[in-house]
Amino acid sequence: MAGSNIEVVRAFIREFFNGHDPAAAERFCTADYVFHAGSLGVRNGVKPYAEGVAKLTKGLPDLHASEQGYVEAGDLVAIRYVVQGTHRGELWGIAPTGRAVRWEANIFYRIDGGRIAEQWAIEDWAGLFQQIGVFDPPFPK
Numbered sequence: 250m251a252g253s254n255i256e257v258v259r260a261f262i263r264e265f266f267n268g269h270d271p272a273a274a275e276r277f278c279t280a281d282y283v284f285h286a287g288s289l290g291v292r293n294g295v296k297p298y299a300e301g302v303a304k305l306t307k308g309l310p311d312l313h314a315s316e317q318g319y320v321e322a323g324d325l326v327a328i329r330y331v332v333q334g335t336h337r338g339e340l341w342g343i344a345p346t347g348r349a350v351r352w353e354a355n356i357f358y359r360i361d362g363g364r365i366a367e368q369w370a371i372e373d374w375a376g377l378f379q380q381i382g383v384f385d386p387p388f389p390k
Contacts, residue, residue: 254326254360255319261365262328265299267313269306274299278365285369298368308340309350324361330354332372336381343383350380 252260257277265273274295284292284301292298306312312334319328333351336343352373359367378384 252363253321254324254358255321257360257363257365258319258326258328258358259316262314262316266302269310269312271299271303274302279361282365283367285367287369287371288374304341308336308338308343308345309334310337311335314354324359326358326360328356328358330356340381343381346381348381350377352376352380 261273261277264270265277278295278298280295281293282295282298284298286292286301289301292301312332314330314332317329317331319326321327330353331351332354333349336346336348336350338345353376354370354372356371357369358365375384375386379386
């Protein structure tokens with residue numbers, strides 16, 4: 250991959266995540282890629298990560314992430330996203346609700362040789378689950 254680190258990440262999101270192209274993960278990520286998914290655990294390798302995103306896309310077929318801002322420092326890129334979709338398919342065992350969902354994500358990427366080597370995701374999964382009706386938060390709105 251050529252270009253600055255932010256350009257690499259933007260192309261990755263455009264082709265892999267928003268483009269729903271699982272094969273793009275191998276083009277943009279290193280062979281020893283690691284995905285740190287917070288409470289969802291760690292995924293070692295591109296294939297488990299791509300499979301996880303494919304499950305998310307199955308449940309939210311119009312899934313799309315919009316960049317809200319970024320910081321780039323050395324080999325690291327941090328991006329704040331708003332992620333949106335419509336719950337039209339099964340999502341982690343939850344039957345489709347037809348509800349539109351929107352949540353925020355803060356993702357950190359480490360770039361090595363023009364490819365994504367590591368990724369850390371901090372996402373509002375509780376907000377997503379609340380919107381599809383399977384989680385009632387402990388604090389009132």
